[in-house]
Amino acid sequence: MYLWHMDSNLNNNKQKASTDVLFLIAVVAVVFAATNLRSPLTAVGPVVSDIVTYFQLSNVEAGLLTAVPLFMFAALSGFVGALSTKHPIERLMVLSVILLLIGLYLRVAGTLTTLYLGTAMVGLGICVGNVVMPGFVKKQFPEHVGVMTGVYSVAMNLTAALAAGLSVQIGDLLGMGWKGSLGVWIIPALLTLLIWLLLLLNVRRNSETSKKHTVREKNNLYKISLAWNISLFMGLQSVVYYCLVAWLPVVLQSYGMQAEDAGWMLSYMQFAMIPISFVGPIIASRMVDQRPMMVVAGISFITAILLLLFFGMDYAFAACMFFGVANGLSFGMVMLFFSIRTTSSNLAMRLSGMAQSVGYLLAGFGPLLFGALFDVSQDWVYSFIFLLVIAVLLFYNGMRASAPRKI
Numbered sequence: 001m002y003l004w005h006m007d008s009n010l011n012n013n014k015q016k017a018s019t020d021v022l023f024l025i026a027v028v029a030v031v032f033a034a035t036n037l038r039s040p041l042t043a044v045g046p047v048v049s050d051i052v053t054y055f056q057l058s059n060v061e062a063g064l065l066t067a068v069p070l071f072m073f074a075a076l077s078g079f080v081g082a083l084s085t086k087h088p089i090e091r092l093m094v095l096s097v098i099l100l101l102i103g104l105y106l107r108v109a110g111t112l113t114t115l116y117l118g119t120a121m122v123g124l125g126i127c128v129g130n131v132v133m134p135g136f137v138k139k140q141f142p143e144h145v146g147v148m149t150g151v152y153s154v155a156m157n158l159t160a161a162l163a164a165g166l167s168v169q170i171g172d173l174l175g176m177g178w179k180g181s182l183g184v185w186i187i188p189a190l191l192t193l194l195i196w197l198l199l200l201l202n203v204r205r206n207s208e209t210s211k212k213h214t215v216r217e218k219n220n221l222y223k224i225s226l227a228w229n230i231s232l233f234m235g236l237q238s239v240v241y242y243c244l245v246a247w248l249p250v251v252l253q254s255y256g257m258q259a260e261d262a263g264w265m266l267s268y269m270q271f272a273m274i275p276i277s278f279v280g281p282i283i284a285s286r287m288v289d290q291r292p293m294m295v296v297a298g299i300s301f302i303t304a305i306l307l308l309l310f311f312g313m314d315y316a317f318a319a320c321m322f323f324g325v326a327n328g329l330s331f332g333m334v335m336l337f338f339s340i341r342t343t344s345s346n347l348a349m350r351l352s353g354m355a356q357s358v359g360y361l362l363a364g365f366g367p368l369l370f371g372a373l374f375d376v377s378q379d380w381v382y383s384f385i386f387l388l389v390i391a392v393l394l395f396y397n398g399m400r401a402s403a404p405r406k407i
Helices: 002-035 045-055 059-083 089-107 112-140 145-174 177-183 186-214 225-254 259-285 291-311 316-340 345-377 381-402
Strands: none
Touching: 002 089, 002 112, 002 145, 002 186, 045 059, 045 112, 045 145, 045 177, 059 112, 059 345, 089 112, 089 177, 089 186, 112 145, 112 316, 112 345, 145 177, 145 259, 145 316, 225 259, 225 316, 225 345, 225 381, 259 291, 259 316, 291 316, 291 381, 316 345, 316 381, 345 381
């Protein structure tokens, strides 16, 4: 009997150790996945002029390097969300990183055809990862959704900021110019692939059970008002973010700020997003009703816009801090909504697919309209009024998405 108890305890200890190792691998997998989902895109902007010179591109052709991935997200996120109900999340993430690796290689292969083909493949790989990661967090960390959503958001935003800030320096350090700036992201992608392959091998036995269970979910999300509230909230916060990324330095320079200082203002906004995108989901996940958090985000958005509209560059730093808080909190909240507003990991991925399809479609057109309004009036007033309208609509949909209910 004593020996039997010893064997039982040893087995229990081995099982616990194995579970702890898998938990740690899953945490590392989330962090590495997040590092690949925005940095390959933010690294492009600082070296666009070098790419234009190398290939003799027009401005429209250069703009496609940013636009193609966004429209890939818009066109395919819904399809990926539906696909996620039929395949294990880990398998889809391995596919995501493989597509990303192919795209990263093709993008720097040296011809115009491979540049655009690689850009499209990068967009496709990131699209798959964007959609399935909220479902993975819900499935793998059901008791720690807020914390892991925060970890995921911080890893994504931090590497995105570093990729933008260090892109030129990386290319110079490697002696490869823009090819080094963009090609270096193959290294973290390879590490990410190894980690997810290890995770896939360890969970293969459970994947079929998961698939059978989730295939039966038939909800048509496009007929559910809450799904639309979350999707529009995702899209409208993306419109504000990408308008700022594209135009904030230009706006501040037109107000009289030096180009270098205007660029730093955008960096300040990016770094201000990081702490709130971590803390926000943790706090929100412990609240039954998240509407107070949404009030903070809404007031921050509107305050930032009004500061730039009425005071120009006088309060630009304060406006960037408010934008950072608003964008960081909104991004963390929408990632959290995918988990806490759904009843299963597959439903979370389908909602993620719908929201990102709607969101990136809006995000793709937002900066174009912001710039077009300036062209019409030769003044930024109408552009900021446009952003103010977006912020009000964002706040309305965010408040409805924050009410305590599930799909």
